[in-house]
Amino acid sequence: MFDIDLWREIFQSINKNRTRSLLSGLTVAFAILLFTILFGIVNGLINTFEEGFKDDAINNIVIYPGETSKAYKGLQAGRRIQLKNEDHNYILDEFGDKVEFMTSRVMKNVTATFRNEKNNYTIRAIHPDNLFIEQNEIKEGRYINQRDINDRTKVVIIGRMVEEDLFTKTTAVGKYLNLSGIQYKVVGVYTDEGGDDEERMLYIPITTAQLVYGNNDYVDMMYMTYNPEMDYDAALAFGVKMEKKLKNRFLIAPTDQRGIRVQNNAEGAKAVNAISFGLGLMALVIGFGTLIAGIVGISNMMIFIVKERTKEIGIRKALGAQPRQIISIIMIESIIITAIAGYVGLLIGVYVIKFSTPILADYFIKDPGVSNALVIGATLTLIAAGTLAGYLPAKRASRIKPIVALRDD
Amino acid sequence: MLKISNLHKSYAIGDSSLHVLKGINLDVENGEMVAIMGSSGSGKSTLLNIIGMLDEADSGDYILDGLPIKNLTEKKAAVYRNKFLGFIFQSFNLINYKNALENVALPLYYQGLKRKERQKQGKFHLEKVGLLDWAHHLPKELSGGQKQRVAIARALAANPKLLLADEPTGALDTTTSYEIMEFIQQLNDEGKTILIVTHEEDIAEMCKRIVRLRDGVIMEDKPVNQVRASQYV
Numbered sequence: 001m002f003d004i005d006l007w008r009e010i011f012q013s014i015n016k017n018r019t020r021s022l023l024s025g026l027t028v029a030f031a032i033l034l035f036t037i038l039f040g041i042v043n044g045l046i047n048t049f050e051e052g053f054k055d056d057a058i059n060n061i062v063i064y065p066g067e068t069s070k071a072y073k074g075l076q077a078g079r080r081i082q083l084k085n086e087d088h089n090y091i092l093d094e095f096g097d098k099v100e101f102m103t104s105r106v107m108k109n110v111t112a113t114f115r116n117e118k119n120n121y122t123i124r125a126i127h128p129d130n131l132f133i134e135q136n137e138i139k140e141g142r143y144i145n146q147r148d149i150n151d152r153t154k155v156v157i158i159g160r161m162v163e164e165d166l167f168t169k170t171t172a173v174g175k176y177l178n179l180s181g182i183q184y185k186v187v188g189v190y191t192d193e194g195g196d197d198e199e200r201m202l203y204i205p206i207t208t209a210q211l212v213y214g215n216n217d218y219v220d221m222m223y224m225t226y227n228p229e230m231d232y233d234a235a236l237a238f239g240v241k242m243e244k245k246l247k248n249r250f251l252i253a254p255t256d257q258r259g260i261r262v263q264n265n266a267e268g269a270k271a272v273n274a275i276s277f278g279l280g281l282m283a284l285v286i287g288f289g290t291l292i293a294g295i296v297g298i299s300n301m302m303i304f305i306v307k308e309r310t311k312e313i314g315i316r317k318a319l320g321a322q323p324r325q326i327i328s329i330i331m332i333e334s335i336i337i338t339a340i341a342g343y344v345g346l347l348i349g350v351y352v353i354k355f356s357t358p359i360l361a362d363y364f365i366k367d368p369g370v371s372n373a374l375v376i377g378a379t380l381t382l383i384a385a386g387t388l389a390g391y392l393p394a395k396r397a398s399r400i401k402p403i404v405a406l407r408d409d
Numbered sequence: 410m411l412k413i414s415n416l417h418k419s420y421a422i423g424d425s426s427l428h429v430l431k432g433i434n435l436d437v438e439n440g441e442m443v444a445i446m447g448s449s450g451s452g453k454s455t456l457l458n459i460i461g462m463l464d465e466a467d468s469g470d471y472i473l474d475g476l477p478i479k480n481l482t483e484k485k486a487a488v489y490r491n492k493f494l495g496f497i498f499q500s501f502n503l504i505n506y507k508n509a510l511e512n513v514a515l516p517l518y519y520q521g522l523k524r525k526e527r528q529k530q531g532k533f534h535l536e537k538v539g540l541l542d543w544a545h546h547l548p549k550e551l552s553g554g555q556k557q558r559v560a561i562a563r564a565l566a567a568n569p570k571l572l573l574a575d576e577p578t579g580a581l582d583t584t585t586s587y588e589i590m591e592f593i594q595q596l597n598d599e600g601k602t603i604l605i606v607t608h609e610e611d612i613a614e615m616c617k618r619i620v621r622l623r624d625g626v627i628m629e630d631k632p633v634n635q636v637r638a639s640q641y642v
Contacts, residue, residue: 005518016506315502318463320491320519320567323483399483403463406502 010333020308024301024334025341028382031294032342035287035378036349036370042283044360044368049275051366058272059100060133060265061239063222063246072253081250081259083219085210091222094245098238101129102224106209110180112202117166123156123179123202125209133223134192141173141188148205154212156184159199160191182212232270239264287378294382299389302334306393313397314406323398330397334390335383342379349375410571410602411437411460416469418455429455431625433469437604442597442635444613445606447622454575456622457606461494461573462486474570491519495564499576501556503548509559510535510544516567534562538592554585561592572596574605578612584642590615591638611636 014021065081088104106125111118124130131143139160148155156177163172172186184204192198210217226235243262244254252259306313313326353368360368418430429452437443447453458464459471462478471478473493481489495516496502503512514531522530535541538558540551548556557577564572574593578586590612597603597617605616613619614636621629 005524008524009518012511013506311502312504315504316515316519317487318461318490318496318502319516319563320487322487322519325519401464403458406463406498 006328006332009329010336013329013333014337020305021337024298024305025337025344027297027301028294028338028341028386029345029348031290031297031382032345032375032379033349033352035290035294036346036375037352038286038290039283039370039374040349040353040368041360042279042286043370044366046276046279046283047366047368049272049279058265058269059225059228059235061224061226061242062263063224063242064261064263065221066258066261068252068256068259070253070256070259072256073251075251079259081252083222085217085219087246087249088219088222090249091224091242095238095242098227098230100225100227101132102222103127103130103133104206104219104222105130106206106213106218106220108209108213110202112162112166113178114166114172114175117168119162119165121162121200121202123204123209125204125206127206130203130223133225134194134198136190136192139189139191140171141186143188143190144203144205149207152207152211153205154182154184154208155187155204157188157190157203158186159201160189161196161199162202163189165200226264226266232266232273235266235269236264239266291378291381291385295385295389298334298338298382298386302330302386302390303393305334306330306390306397310397310400311406313400314402314404317400317402318406326398327391327394330394331387331390334386338383338386339379342382346375346379410439410441410474411435412470412472413460414470416456416459416471417467418452418459418464419467429625430459430466433625433627435620435627435630437602439602440597440600441618442594442603442616443605443618443620444616445604445620445622446608446610446613448608451622452625453606453608453622457573457575457604460571460604461496462490487519491516491567493570495567495569495572497557497560497564497572497574497577499579501548501553501560501580503556503559503563505548508545508547509540509551509562512548512559513562513566516563520567530566531562534566535559537565538562552585553581554588557581557585557589558592561589561596565596570602572601572603574603576607577605578607578609586612587638587641591642594635594638 063083065083068075068077068079068081071077083104085104088102092099092102103126108123108125110121110123112121126144127149128144128146130136131138136143141157143157144155147153156179158172158177166172166177167175172189175186176183177186179202190199190203206219226238230238239262243260246252246260246262247254247256250260309330313321316326349370353370357368413433413435416430416433417428419426419428421427433456445453445456455464459466460473462481473489476489478489504515507515510528510531513534514527517527517530532541532544535544538561540555540558540562543551543555543559548559551559572593577593578589581589593603593605594615603616605612607613614633615638616633617635618632619629620627
């Protein structure tokens with residue numbers, strides 16, 4: 001049903017009434033522009049935010065031993081607390097169902113040498129569960145496993161950056177790496193989204209470290225993730241209860257803040273979730289807000305346009321225009337203006353976002369942007385709204401008796 | 410050509426209703442030129458609007474060229490208006506963003522004619538009213554008399570059976586009024602049936618028959634000796 005004369009009529013009407021067309025177009029273009037920019041910025045904020053929490057599992061709990069600051073039960077203040085393997089097992093026995101993954105850690109600084117390359121790194125001696133707690137990805141080879149723990153094997157998993165630093169001419173897996181005088185076999189390479197420093201770590205079995213660096217069963221700290229089926233409040237309660245039990249076990253005063261610390265990410269996670277939710281809600285509100293503003297703008301414009309054209313409609317009807325012809329001429333005009341203006345607004349918005357990305361990066365807005373589908377959806381919504389907003393007044397206009405329209409001077 | 414019997418029309422004004430036409434009977438033959446006169450509020454414009462299918466009667470019969478005009482759908486009314494009627498208004502009612510030729514050609518668009526044919530016929534009618542040189546001027550660039558002539562050309566474009574003029578000279582000075590009347594008389598000479606609503610005696614005298622309305626009824630319906638407008642021009 002392509003009627004060239006109808007289109008000619010419509011384009012003449014748009015072209016000859018430029019102010020009117022421009023004004024209604026501006027409403028739409030501005031709505032889409034705002035939509036794109038605001039949504040883009042919110043997306044950028046969310047990106048920044050999520051990046052900040054990429055490193056470790058979000059349901060982490062860390063246990064640090066320290067020095068007591070209060071005398072308690074005949075013991076003096078200033079006593080060092082030392083965690084041991086039995087404490088690890090105690091926690092698993094006591095809270096097994098609440099713990100998802102758990103690793104103890106021994107830390108050690110070493111100098112690593114491979115052929116002529118040499119550098120200083122930190123060893124983290126761990127249990128296999130560390131993989132999930134640190135959210136490491138295995139790039140090559142394997143991770144520490146239970147057999148390594150049982151047999152106290154001298155193996156090492158190295159970070160991607162370590163491989164780049166030391167293994168310049170060959171691959172690392174299968175080679176022997178000298179860590180401060182002791183040879184370890186490289187059995188795996190891992191990556192970590194937490195940044196370069198996280199990829200400069202060496203992981204060895206904790207039992208190996210305990211044997212080699214002191215022949216004891218000491219543990220520097222413990223990491224675990226709580227069962228993710230627990231909600232935040234249950235997780236917080238779990239942390240509090242565990243701290244209480246540990247203080248009791250080590251004879252630390254309940255009010256002593258230093259003897260042992262349980263740092264529970266559930267506190268942070270609760271806030272993170274709230275902020276994520278808040279940002280998402282903000283994006284939604286902004287999106288709906290601009291869309292509604294646009295819809296209201298278009299509706300106003302259409303009502304105004306029909307009002308302005310009442311007399312013209314009367315003339316056309318007196319000359320023999322049928323209601324359907326009146327409706328289509330007004331509606332198609334509105335759709336064309338909305339579509340073109342929406343596209344222009346979208347283009348401007350996308351370019352504004354694109355060119356301001358480097359500037360916005362200083363304000364914690366990373367990679368702002370809106371998916372094409374979203375913006376096209378928004379434009380289509382506006383077109384639909386414009387159509388609907390145009391249809392009702394156009395329908396009414398088509399029903400006006402010509403005599404009423406013509407009297408309207 | 411036109412047969413009206415016992416036509417009634419009232420308008421609702423708030424709670425009460427105003428009885429505007431109280432039983433009008435009117436026959437108009439082919440080739441007649443009738444002036445409908447009356448003071449304001451006499452119902453003359455309402456009558457013209459009903460004849461022009463711009464408005465609908467409450468009761469009574471209206472037969473135009475053998476076709477009963479009653480309970481028309483909007484669509485049918487539009488087709489009839491386009492086919493049978495040409496309108497000339499006091500305030501010209503040209504579409505302000507279309508030039509003279511486009512205005513004249515508009516009824517032809519609604520007849521579904523091709524663009525070329527519309528242009529050709531539009532030019533023909535503009536030439537007839539002596540404005541072919543002004544074909545591409547917008548209404549605002551034309552004088553009152555010229556605008557009314559464009560409007561007449563537009564009314565003629567669809568080759569209607571009946572020409573309806575509502576105070577066609579109401580917005581014009583005397584000299585221009587007579588020029589327009591001269592032209593309308595010419596059209597009548599060529600055989601067009603014409604109805605003119607006016608409240609000016611001199612304009613009415615230039616028709617062949619005067620129908621006087623008062624308070625919604627016909628007071629007088631008499632033939633007159635036509636005064637030729639050409640003698641004043």
